[in-house]
Amino acid sequence: MTTEDRRREDETEWLSETEMRAWLGFWRAMRVVDDAIDRDLRSRMGLSHGEYQILAMLSASPERSLRMSTLANMVLVTRSRLTYQVTQLEKTGFVRREECPSDKRGAIAVLTDKGMNELHRAAPGHVECVRRVFFDALTPEQVVVLGDALTSIADRQLQHPPTNQAPSEVP
Amino acid sequence: MTTEDRRREDETEWLSETEMRAWLGFWRAMRVVDDAIDRDLRSRMGLSHGEYQILAMLSASPERSLRMSTLANMVLVTRSRLTYQVTQLEKTGFVRREECPSDKRGAIAVLTDKGMNELHRAAPGHVECVRRVFFDALTPEQVVVLGDALTSIADRQLQHPPTNQAPSEVP
DNA sequence: CCTATTTGATTCCGATTTGAACTACATATA
DNA sequence: TATATGTAGTTCAAATCGGAATCAAATAGG
Numbered sequence: 001m002t003t004e005d006r007r008r009e010d011e012t013e014w015l016s017e018t019e020m021r022a023w024l025g026f027w028r029a030m031r032v033v034d035d036a037i038d039r040d041l042r043s044r045m046g047l048s049h050g051e052y053q054i055l056a057m058l059s060a061s062p063e064r065s066l067r068m069s070t071l072a073n074m075v076l077v078t079r080s081r082l083t084y085q086v087t088q089l090e091k092t093g094f095v096r097r098e099e100c101p102s103d104k105r106g107a108i109a110v111l112t113d114k115g116m117n118e119l120h121r122a123a124p125g126h127v128e129c130v131r132r133v134f135f136d137a138l139t140p141e142q143v144v145v146l147g148d149a150l151t152s153i154a155d156r157q158l159q160h161p162p163t164n165q166a167p168s169e170v171p
Numbered sequence: 172m173t174t175e176d177r178r179r180e181d182e183t184e185w186l187s188e189t190e191m192r193a194w195l196g197f198w199r200a201m202r203v204v205d206d207a208i209d210r211d212l213r214s215r216m217g218l219s220h221g222e223y224q225i226l227a228m229l230s231a232s233p234e235r236s237l238r239m240s241t242l243a244n245m246v247l248v249t250r251s252r253l254t255y256q257v258t259q260l261e262k263t264g265f266v267r268r269e270e271c272p273s274d275k276r277g278a279i280a281v282l283t284d285k286g287m288n289e290l291h292r293a294a295p296g297h298v299e300c301v302r303r304v305f306f307d308a309l310t311p312e313q314v315v316v317l318g319d320a321l322t323s324i325a326d327r328q329l330q331h332p333p334t335n336q337a338p339s340e341v342p
Numbered sequence: 343c344c345t346a347t348t349t350g351a352t353t354c355c356g357a358t359t360t361g362a363a364c365t366a367c368a369t370a371t372a
Numbered sequence: 373t374a375t376a377t378g379t380a381g382t383t384c385a386a387a388t389c390g391g392a393a394t395c396a397a398a399t400a401g402g
Binding site: 011015019028033035036134136146 | 182183184185186189190192193194195196197198199200201202203204205206207247248294295298299301302304305306307308309312313314315316317318319320321322323324325327328329
């Protein structure tokens, strides 16, 4: 360990017990919730959580369609990951690609009727699962605080561009 | 859509605006935080967040060692994923495998001195990053509530075995 | 003691993810 | 207009992951 390391370490403000509890809780909840949601969607519908989110985003957008990069920012995934996922969704016929008239480089992902249908079939069970896994553990007050706190974390981080992709957004 | 689907959908208790905000905030924070932490560790230390957690768990355990399955439960990953990650950590010399004396099927992951060192070098920067990304966005009150709420979500889910692995734990 | 079942861990294979090219088009600048 | 630079999206190879199959060892039940 260098002298600088030592200096840094000595100056480090370690996490308090309360902070540690919050941080530990966060990543445990993260794993556990994402896992449960994904497993539920996959077993009931054969959809990954990511694919579901894509369908959901598209369904809530005008023309049921979005530019690839916009969609990538909305679901917070890399462009190459989105390319792959949309390709999968295209194979099942839930999404279709169209070329962008205004920008010939662009591609537009469009939710098909079949995709819309699948989303409608998947949604009730999904919401049930979210309630079971997430909300059933929370008091109404906690829900409010979580909303503020987590939104604040996300927005803040999306401000500071993380040195890499996925900036913009912030509507 | 079948009649049953329709019935289910009609009965579905959709998310309120407040709930939607909390849920949306949760998964946006999830993506954003995990991404930032991982990117930070990877660029500064060449470690994934998962690998860091393994080192951290081991360092806090007696003998700096844990049975593979115990470790898997603690960091909430599948066994095959842990096998892979520990193998990676073995290549860099941060972790060593020992055979379990009491149970010849078992394997024990042990944090080496080199690994301990690496952890000490990585920790201060990691904590700084956690503060920057997570705590700087929160008030002290929010930290407390988050601690309760998220711990509750995680514990609850770990109770109900998710039909699949990673039960036990709950110390 | 001997078979049947369970458990700990790894292996294997296919699916997914990443980041670095790469292609094609768009925009700015001179 | 020509050149340079930036942007949208995909592709490619390598890394990672999940889950079923596998192997060895432990444990249960007769």
